[in-house]
Amino acid sequence: MSITPKKSWVLIAMILIILSACSIIPNQRNQPSQPNQPNQPPIVMLPPQPLAIAPSQLEVLMQYYDNIRKMPVTELVKEHDKAKQNLILTRSYSARAELALLLVLPNTSFRDTGAALNLLNEWPKDAQLSTSMRSFKHLLSALLTEQQRINSSVNELSQKLKEEQKHSEVLKNQIDNIKNMEKNLILRDKR
Numbered sequence: 001m002s003i004t005p006k007k008s009w010v011l012i013a014m015i016l017i018i019l020s021a022c023s024i025i026p027n028q029r030n031q032p033s034q035p036n037q038p039n040q041p042p043i044v045m046l047p048p049q050p051l052a053i054a055p056s057q058l059e060v061l062m063q064y065y066d067n068i069r070k071m072p073v074t075e076l077v078k079e080h081d082k083a084k085q086n087l088i089l090t091r092s093y094s095a096r097a098e099l100a101l102l103l104v105l106p107n108t109s110f111r112d113t114g115a116a117l118n119l120l121n122e123w124p125k126d127a128q129l130s131t132s133m134r135s136f137k138h139l140l141s142a143l144l145t146e147q148q149r150i151n152s153s154v155n156e157l158s159q160k161l162k163e164e165q166k167h168s169e170v171l172k173n174q175i176d177n178i179k180n181m182e183k184n185l186i187l188r189d190k191r
Contacts (some may be wrong), residue, residue, distance in 0.1 A: 056130055057093075064098055076105065077110070079109075080099075
C-alpha cells in the first residue's frame with residue numbers, strides 16, 4: 001500500500017485532530033469520586049490578554065509636539081507659561097524637552113532657538129534617557145545649532161546690505177550734486 005503525499009497530509013491532520021480531541025476530554029478514571037458534591041462546570045481557559053506596551057519617551061514627546069503644533073496662538077501662550085512653570089517645579093526631563101519644543105515653534109511670540117538650545121545642551125549628564133530620546137536630543141541640538149549659525153550669517157549679510165545701501169545712497173547724492181554743478185556751469189556759460 002503506497003501513500004501519496006496528499007494522502008499523508010490528510011492522515012497526519014486526522015491523527016492530530018483525534019489527539020487534540022483526546023486531550024480535551026477529562027480523565028474521569030484518575031479522579032477520585034466525591035459524593036455529595038454538585039457537578040462543577042468545566043473551567044474555561046481564556047487566551048491571555050495582549051500586553052499593553054507603554055509608549056516610549058520619544059513617542060510621548062512626539063505626541064505632545066503633534067498636539068501643540070495644532071493649537072491656536074492664544075492656547076500656545078498659555079501652554080508656554082504652563083511648561084515654564086512645570087520645569088521650575090518638577091525639573092523633569094520631560095518638562096525640559098516640552099519647553100524646548102515650544103520654544104522652537106515657528107510664528108510664536110516666545111520663539112527662542114537660543115533658549116531651546118540651552119535647555120538641550122544643559123541637559124543633566126546623569127539623565128536616564130532611552131537611546132531614541134538621546135538621539136532625538138542630539139539631532140534637535142544639531143539642527144538648532146545650524147539654524148543659529150545660518151541666522152547669524154543672515155544677520156551679517158543683512159547688515160552689510162544696509163551698509164551698501166547707505167553707501168549707494170551717498171554715491172547717488174554725489175552724482176546728483178555733480179550733475180547739478182554741470183547744469184549750473186552750462187547755464188552760466190550760456191548767459
